[in-house]
Amino acid sequence: MSTTMPIPRLIHLDDYISVLGEPEVAELRALAARLHGRTVQMVNSTAVGGGVAEILNRLVPILQELGLAIRWDVIRGGSDFFEITKAFHNALHGGSYDMPPESFDVFLGYNEQNLGRLQMEGEFTVIHDPQPVALIKARADRWGHWIWRCHIDLSRPNPTVWKFLEPWVDRYDGTIFSSPEFSRQLSIPQYLFYPCIDPLAEKNRELEPEFVRAVLERFQIDPGRPILTQISRFDRLKDPVGVVRAYRLVKRYFDCQLVLAGGGASDDPEGEAVLAEVREVAQGDTDIHILNLPPWSATEINALQRGSTIVIQKSLREGFGLTVTEALWKRKPVVASAVGGIPAQVIHKHTGMLAHSVEGAAYQIRFLLSNPAIATKLAEQGHEHVREHFLITSNAKRYLTLFLHLAGSF
Amino acid sequence: MKSAESHFQFVTASYLTRIGDQKATTLAELGEGLKDSSDASVFYHTFQTLGRHHFLTEGFSNDFAQWVLASCNRAELAEQLASLDIRDYLSLAELRTDLHRIVTEYCATYPAYAGQVAFEPFYFCDAIEVAVPLGVEARTLEEFRRGLERLSHAAFHYHFVASRLRLHLRTNDFSLWLETSLGLSALAQRVNRIDIYTNTLESARVKLAALVDEEAAR
Missing domain, CATH: 3.40.50.2000 (Glycogen Phosphorylase B;)
Known part of the structure; x- marks a missing residue:
């Protein structure tokens, strides 16, 4: 038994x-x-x-x-x-x-x-x-x-x-x-x-920059321009459509790209519907990369996170939000919603930026893109926060x- | 090299966080919560949080100030709470009294803000300390210096920050031993002046080691 x-x-x-x-x-x-x-x-x-x-x-x-x-x-x-x-x-x-x-x-x-x-x-x-x-x-x-x-x-x-x-x-x-x-x-x-998280696991271990670059190129993402990424299931509570709206507000000022990568759409009817909605909203914009990845994509996710300029987690509801932990561990500046376990990880203006709306998320992303030294400092402190606690x-x-x-x- | 009669025993402390029954969703509730909070809770949100967030050297002081700023958007009150220096306190009761006074005075001055609902609630927690010897001892300055190299952040925090509450003195375990056991008063004072708000635990440890090296080179 x-x-x-x-x-x-x-x-x-x-x-x-x-x-x-x-x-x-x-x-x-x-x-x-x-x-x-x-x-x-x-x-x-x-x-x-x-x-x-x-x-x-x-x-x-x-x-x-x-x-x-x-x-x-x-x-x-x-x-x-x-x-x-x-x-x-x-x-x-x-x-x-x-x-x-x-x-x-x-x-x-x-x-x-x-x-x-x-x-x-x-x-x-x-x-x-x-x-x-x-x-x-x-x-x-x-x-x-x-x-x-x-x-x-x-x-x-x-x-x-x-x-x-x-x-x-x-x-x-x-x-x-x-x-x-x-x-x-x-x-x-x-x-x-x-x-x-386990820092030595496939999803989190260090990767060679060449490998990261190769993964970006495989997905036709330009490593030379800012990359905004949200890793999550295609689920309404992760607000992928809100992320696209925030990206569009940022795009007015920065020539950036958006990556929405996750799984769960193949065995979940609701996930499929959300994926279709996101594709519809993103239609015609070649700088939006929607990646429906299979469950065995830990290394690819690792590379996408490491290749990103800013990682977003604009959830409407969240558990603890381990994708935030993963991004912080990889020294990425994070803009995330103040829901669930995220505020324990993203200490506003110390280890990342919290937002409460699409407009707020867009503003924080623009602020970090305009101030790379601040973004780097937040990312470094975020890494230390994970090292100490998560x-x-x-x-x-x-x-x-x-x-x-x-x-x-x- | 002078040998101390009483050795310095390096200890580490680990903290178990217990979630309390109280939470605050407004500044007024924070004031109420502070009035009734236990010593272990005040310790957790002040002394211990400084250790947990030692890598933040710009503007992070304690959990109360951070919540007031990030969740209530009240910068003036946050600044007042953040300005409390835990090195000034030898008892948690005194610290709780001052925290409570600052919040209630602010609420009385700005009653419109007192009841405003915060973005996120504040959860009162407390810490249970478990301290164990690291198996490292020092009788001489040289041994003490070697011991410093082997300290985790938690062990350094235990001896350098939390020690004030145990000793009920405006000093720390290191300074006390350097002065009373090795007679190195000047070094003890220099060590006690290392600023824990503008240093990380790691950079404070490095500064302490450098002061010991200077003393050894005299």
């Missing part, structure tokens, strides 16, 4: 010294020394695909290398279970919940089945997202510290689904949210762990700190 994941090991902790410096890696080792051999169990619902699996694929080997006895288990369920959890996901984001009342029993039934097969024996157990939330039941006659890591925005949940989940969440010792904005008032402590190593440090706090081992 459930699967214990083999722990991947392609990158070692020492590989991060080139990014962080030796003292920061030594600090991780100092924190971990007091947790040597202590047992940790991470549980989620998927081994590949999606942000949680991506993070665990890097985090678990790092914590293991630091001396923790860590295991990662993935729960299993039938298609009915995952239909229900998908409906939970949408409802927790504020949507309606149209599944029958017995869906809650099906959900609990699968959690019970996983419980029968999983060995829940970690001193520190971290349950990710709602799918395995009811595994806390195993705690009735067990010891240890249990934490629920919620990766989704719970600020406006559907009341029916939240009423079902809340009693389970309340049984944990604490919760972790990605932003204060995503949290809820609960009777247990709520900790803040920002999402993170890398996978920062995430590892937060878990070590949490475990030390829970265990009182300091």
